Amino acid sequence: MDNAIGLDSNPYLVNMQLDLFFAAYTKVPVTWRDYDYTPNFNKMYYITEGEGYLKIGKQEYYPKPGELYIMPAGILQSYSTISDNTLGKYWCHFTSKLGDLQLFDHVAVSSYVVQPEPAEMKGLFERLIRYANRDDLTSRFRIRSILLELLSSFFDLCGHTKLNRTTNSTYDKMSAVLQHIEDNVSLQMTVEELAHIAHFQPNYFIHVFKNFTGLSPIQYINRHRLEKATQLLTFTSMSISSIADSIGLELSYFSRMFKEHSGYAPSTYRELMAGPRTK
Incomplete structure (x- = not known):
């Protein structure tokens, strides 16, 4: 093989x-x-x-x-x-x-x-x-x-x-987990739910997941959400509340998390990415 x-x-x-x-x-x-x-x-x-x-x-x-x-x-x-x-x-x-x-x-x-x-x-x-x-x-x-x-x-x-691809079975299981996260970024996900997809016990699943991605499951989900939000802020005109909804976060929590991640409030970041406007 x-x-x-x-x-x-x-x-x-x-x-x-x-x-x-x-x-x-x-x-x-x-x-x-x-x-x-x-x-x-x-x-x-x-x-x-x-x-x-x-x-x-x-x-x-x-x-x-x-x-x-x-x-x-x-x-x-x-x-x-x-x-x-x-x-x-x-x-x-x-x-x-x-x-x-x-x-x-x-x-x-x-x-x-x-x-x-x-x-x-x-x-x-x-x-x-x-x-x-x-x-x-x-x-x-x-x-x-x-x-x-x-x-x-x-x-x-x-x-x-x-x-x-050193471990086919583990690779396939983790692929399924990451695809699930990608497809359901607007939903709340638990470690137990993700571990069930991989057919692992939760504690072992956390260990395997971190070896594959360098992050805990929750860290990975949150970073994935913030990366998607960054793209939406940069390339779309969606409202900030709509962006928060699309990644499964309440507006206040999203704004706080985004500022901790980027150093800017979402609205400030969008203005920064838009650059100076000609008058």
Whole structure:
């Protein structure tokens, strides 16, 4: 039996936690080198000039301009210069976690290097660097969006990409639970109800759910509700009370929860997302 599934069929990816540490463009010095180390974060390099050496796991590479590399967390790595014509690269360091595991613990790829469209890739990295140097609410959203676009481009181009599926039965059960949450976000749900769908005892269900999503069931439901509310505030003209109803929360509780989550009242957030209006 094939022990993998397509990336687009996994609901846990929706809940992936993405955090950017650094983003920049660098022409590396001739002293740029490190051997046999294992980072606890992912690295992404888009090569624009020069030459050098990378080793990712057991695979050795000599990067060329136009190539995009992913160097996943938890994999033994090395890098160095090989001449005075050193690498020029856009790069970023980031984490991408699904529950307690890194994204690349779940994903098997056939290669760590692809050749994307140059103008698109440079544009994405330049936007990422610009927003990484800002400290405002909308920049945080845009950073996540750009990281997802970069990862999507990589997975689209790297060919054979599969999501590891180590426990079919548990995966199927948790898929059913997450789909139930998605379909019933306007209704009240209990841990006991969700555990019954998975055919688990409640305490064990909570443990399994947190391993898969990184959140408790209640935290996941509330975050899902707030993400849906954020989309409705940004892209629709629904009233705030209607939005609260659509995610199963009373208006006062929704307003308080949204402000705790975003730092803004729902009405203020909507005005912020709308931007300045011309008169």
